[in-house]
Amino acid sequence: GDSVTQMEGPVTLSEEAFLTINCTYTATGYPSLFWYVQYPGEGLQLLLKATKADDKGSNKGFEATYRKETTSFHLEKGSVQVSDSAVYFCALGENNDMRFGAGTRLTVKP
């Protein structure tokens, strides 16, 4: 079945460093791809999404591009902040059938 694999954490970066969290997917069709973020003590929040190949989702300085040729949806940010510390989940599917990755914990140190 459809699934996503994302890089294991934890990831620890210094403030203003470049961030990449890798996510690859396996799917029989062409699902939408998502990144969710979970801040401590809060629920998952949609960070960005892309619905078709070559689409780029972006929000709050984060970007991810739907790459069909490499079946990837890597999350990037050019300059992370301490407030970006959270757990990030890659997901695929449609709203009635979502598949999540295991999550990657990011800690940004000042």
Add this chain to the structure above:
Amino acid sequence: GAVVSQHPSWVICKSGTSVKIECRSLDFQATTMFWYRQFPKQSLMLMATSNEGSKATYEQGVEKDKFLINHASLTLSTLTVTSAHPEDSSFYICSALALTTDTQYFGPGTRLTVL
């Protein structure tokens, strides 16, 4: 933005007892809500899809008689873990689908510990 709440946020119970978890969409109506289970350092696993006014649809391997789901209104779904056992200890997360934005909004989760 759309907010989903869960109650309680954490609960400890004795083996053999039942626990009810509530999921509420606070500022929007949701005909569809979802229940997930998350084990430590693992991804969210969909347990069931809850539709208002009808029976929930359970994922393969999820016992419907053990995990009772009721979606009685457009803003409330409940998950009852019946005759809980230590292996049911987990983090339970609900989400609600907002039709206006076609987006799932997630609750903060409920941590269940069964002694």
